[in-house]
Amino acid sequence: MKDDRPSNPPEPAKTEPAFTPLGTPPEPPVRSREGDIIHTSPELAVGEGDVRTAERGIQEPLAGTSLWKDAWRRLRKNKLAVFGMIVVVIVALVSIIGPYIIEWTAGFSYDTIPRDVEKIRALPPFRDVNGNFSWLHPMGTDTQGRDILSRVLMGGQISLMVGLISTFVSLIIGVAFGATAGYVGGKVDNVMMRFVDILYALPYMMIVIVLLAVFGAETALGQLILLFVALGAVSWLTMARIVRGQVISLKNQEFVLAARATGVSTSKIIFRHLVPNTLGPVIVYATLTIPQVMLQEAFLSFLGLGVRPPHASWGSLAADGIQNIAIFPWQIIFPGVTMALTLFSLNFLGDGLRDALDPQMRKT
Amino acid sequence: MLRFIIRRLLIMIPTVLIIITLTWGLIRLAPGNFYDSEKNIPEAIVKNIRAKYGLDQPWYVQYGRVIVRLFGFQYIPVRDENGKEVVGSNGQLVMKYEWHPYPDFGDSLKYEGQSVNRILATTLPVSITLGLLAYILAMIVGLITGTFAALKQNSKFDYASMAFAMLGISVPNFVLGPLLVLIFSLTLYWLPPARWGGFPSWNLLMPVLTLSALYMAYIARLTRSGMLEVLRADYVRTARAKGLSEKQVIFRHVMRGGLLPVISFSGPALAYLITGTVVVEQIFALPGLGNFFLNANLSRDEPLIIGIVAFLSLAILVFNLLVDIAYAFIDPRIRY
Numbered sequence: 001m002k003d004d005r006p007s008n009p010p011e012p013a014k015t016e017p018a019f020t021p022l023g024t025p026p027e028p029p030v031r032s033r034e035g036d037i038i039h040t041s042p043e044l045a046v047g048e049g050d051v052r053t054a055e056r057g058i059q060e061p062l063a064g065t066s067l068w069k070d071a072w073r074r075l076r077k078n079k080l081a082v083f084g085m086i087v088v089v090i091v092a093l094v095s096i097i098g099p100y101i102i103e104w105t106a107g108f109s110y111d112t113i114p115r116d117v118e119k120i121r122a123l124p125p126f127r128d129v130n131g132n133f134s135w136l137h138p139m140g141t142d143t144q145g146r147d148i149l150s151r152v153l154m155g156g157q158i159s160l161m162v163g164l165i166s167t168f169v170s171l172i173i174g175v176a177f178g179a180t181a182g183y184v185g186g187k188v189d190n191v192m193m194r195f196v197d198i199l200y201a202l203p204y205m206m207i208v209i210v211l212l213a214v215f216g217a218e219t220a221l222g223q224l225i226l227l228f229v230a231l232g233a234v235s236w237l238t239m240a241r242i243v244r245g246q247v248i249s250l251k252n253q254e255f256v257l258a259a260r261a262t263g264v265s266t267s268k269i270i271f272r273h274l275v276p277n278t279l280g281p282v283i284v285y286a287t288l289t290i291p292q293v294m295l296q297e298a299f300l301s302f303l304g305l306g307v308r309p310p311h312a313s314w315g316s317l318a319a320d321g322i323q324n325i326a327i328f329p330w331q332i333i334f335p336g337v338t339m340a341l342t343l344f345s346l347n348f349l350g351d352g353l354r355d356a357l358d359p360q361m362r363k364t
Numbered sequence: 365m366l367r368f369i370i371r372r373l374l375i376m377i378p379t380v381l382i383i384i385t386l387t388w389g390l391i392r393l394a395p396g397n398f399y400d401s402e403k404n405i406p407e408a409i410v411k412n413i414r415a416k417y418g419l420d421q422p423w424y425v426q427y428g429r430v431i432v433r434l435f436g437f438q439y440i441p442v443r444d445e446n447g448k449e450v451v452g453s454n455g456q457l458v459m460k461y462e463w464h465p466y467p468d469f470g471d472s473l474k475y476e477g478q479s480v481n482r483i484l485a486t487t488l489p490v491s492i493t494l495g496l497l498a499y500i501l502a503m504i505v506g507l508i509t510g511t512f513a514a515l516k517q518n519s520k521f522d523y524a525s526m527a528f529a530m531l532g533i534s535v536p537n538f539v540l541g542p543l544l545v546l547i548f549s550l551t552l553y554w555l556p557p558a559r560w561g562g563f564p565s566w567n568l569l570m571p572v573l574t575l576s577a578l579y580m581a582y583i584a585r586l587t588r589s590g591m592l593e594v595l596r597a598d599y600v601r602t603a604r605a606k607g608l609s610e611k612q613v614i615f616r617h618v619m620r621g622g623l624l625p626v627i628s629f630s631g632p633a634l635a636y637l638i639t640g641t642v643v644v645e646q647i648f649a650l651p652g653l654g655n656f657f658l659n660a661n662l663s664r665d666e667p668l669i670i671g672i673v674a675f676l677s678l679a680i681l682v683f684n685l686l687v688d689i690a691y692a693f694i695d696p697r698i699r700y
Contacts, residue, residue: 198379198382200632203383203635203638203639203673203676203677203680204635205635205638205639206638206639206657206672206673206676206677207383207386207387207390207673209642209657209658209661210387210390210391210661210669210673211390213658213661213662214390214391214394214396214661214664215390215393215394291534295536298536298538299536299538299639299643302536302538302643302646303642303643303646303658304662305661315536315538318536318538318539318542319538321542322538322542322647325542325545325546325550326550326557329546329550332539332542333543333546336536336538336539336542336543337539339536339539340531340534340535340536340539343533343534343535343536344530344531344534344535346534347530347533347534348530351530
């Protein structure tokens with residue numbers, strides 16, 4: 001077979017200059033050429049060829065992933081965390097809209113006691129007054145004939161609200177306290193952290209019980225606010241410790257030095273430069289605080305110290321339900337199981353967030 | 365070490381005093397009083413009640429009395445040779461202080477005629493039995509589950525036990541307790557639903573299980589994560605490399621390191637146990653400390669509240685100290 005391809009053009013002959021005019025020329029500096037392998041540690045070994053392909057766009061250019069994008073990707077991979085997130089979103093949405101839908105379609109709200117004396121009694125789930133199947137009360141009614149589904153949803157509103165607001169209160173106290181202690185350092189830090197240590201050792205739930213029992217507000221709303229403050233005030237300790245640790249590791253970095261050099265005030269450095277950088281662990285811990293606070297709220301409400309009627313929370317519903325456990329078990333089963341499911345999901349979500357945001361922190 | 369213990373013991377005194385002051389202040393600042401629930405008491409009787417309980421004195425005298433009592437000074441009426449109480453010129457009993465080697469919390473206001481010390485003495489055995497059994501159960505189950513989960517990481521057993529642990533953390537004890545009652549007492553008729561039946565009794569089973577579920581779950585999770593961390597540590601690799609058997613590696617080296625977080629959790633666990641008992645005693649109608657504490661709060665029984673708060677905070681502080689000492693024994697790296 002005849003090779004009809006044009007042969008490669010002959011390489012230009014390497015000509016040596018006949019003479020060196022000024023003696024021996026200096027050795028050319030060693031440069032890497034195309035195809036050369038640059039020897040570095042294996043994970044950094046990038047030949048020039050790779051860089052060129054990347055530049056020419058033959059391969060997908062590597063997009064930079066931010067912390068949040070990366071975390072979101074990792075979170076989506078965690079099935080249990082996704083499950084938790086979905087359940088939490090559903091429970092929250094249904095708790096917020098549900099009572100209104102029920103009131104609109106069925107005509108009763110969470111504290112409507114039926115006018116008809118016949119109906120003022122506990123009906124089992126899916127039963128009407130005559131014992132026939134009915135969709136009206138899927139979770140049954142309580143002893144006063146109030147619909148338990150509406151009450152559970154309304155309780156969900158209160159429980160989630162207490163969880164969120166109290167966590168927010170604890171977040172503010174904890175972040176401010178921890179960041180100040182960490183940034184100021186020295187004696188101030190020492191005193192502030194000893195204070196936290198002492199508080200850690202206190203049986204604070206006992207003090208909360210005393211507080212709520214003796215200060216019990218006259219109005220239901222007042223009691224709710226007292227509850228927010230009391231629960232927020234006792235759950236900031238760990239948050240303060242976490243933020244302090246983060247701030248200490250951050251405060252000697254260049255950007256803080258730069259801020260200080262340009263004359264930014266201490267409080268501004270703390271809240272504008274340091275606190276935003278501690279956000280990852282803070283969010284993770286806040287997510288894990290929400291179920292804890294909800295549990296504490298339910299515990300207090302169960303003891304009759306938390307929310308007051310007409311408000312209802314999952315804890316107070318369970319407390320009402322336990323009185324009739326032998327005869328009307330659905331009165332405690334539904335609020336209890338709803339609460340357990342929500343806390344379960346919140347805990348999984350928090351764990352997933354921790355793994356996603358901070359793979360270093362994979363603990364407990 | 366000794367210096368550390370002495371320092372910690374000395375810090376305890378101001379800590380308890382702060383707690384007492386806080387509690388006393390809260391009770392005093394709150395509007396209303398313990399005799400308020402009685403409707404329409406005549407002015408003269410109110411005056412007598414206030415005089416009897418020393419409420420007519422300035423606040424610092426009342427506060428001082430509370431503190432002095434903590435140090436064992438009992439405030440009792442003076443008696444003459446025949447054992448009769450001496451009445452002063454203003455028609456009231458003459459009182460004096462007498463020192464005892466134990467704190468005296470005074471008389472309860474709600475349970476009339478009973479001293480707080482006596483109430484503490486009768487209710488404590490119930491609460492301690494409950495708490496201790498729950499703690500032991502949680503320790504045994506939690507440690508074993510956590511260890512196996514860590515050794516067989518990512519196995520089915522690991523996933524199942526950790527899911528159960530999460531369930532234990534998420535299901536509130538006031539839901540778990542009634543559910544147990546519903547199943548074992550009201551459906552199967554196996555166990556009595558409530559009441560105290562002394563120490564070795566089936567009545568204890570459900571309360572103890574309810575109380576310990578949360579700690580069991582926590583301890584299992586803590587053990588697992590602690591063990592996993594230690595299993596990767598260099599000194600464990602060294603132990604394996606020197607040719608120790610797997611059993612020796614696990615029991616002598618891994619267990620020690622893995623136990624540390626569990627031990628440090630014991631301190632907070634006691635505080636949780638105390639709050640947990642309040643609920644469990646409510647559910648199962650047990651005559652424990654928690655029940656009395658709740659009632660004392662609801663009826664503004666100041667001496668009883670302060671007595672229980674003081675006792676429990678002291679217990680927690682002492683326990684935390686013991687935990688720290690145990691820590692130093694287990695982890696040779698820790699020096700005080």
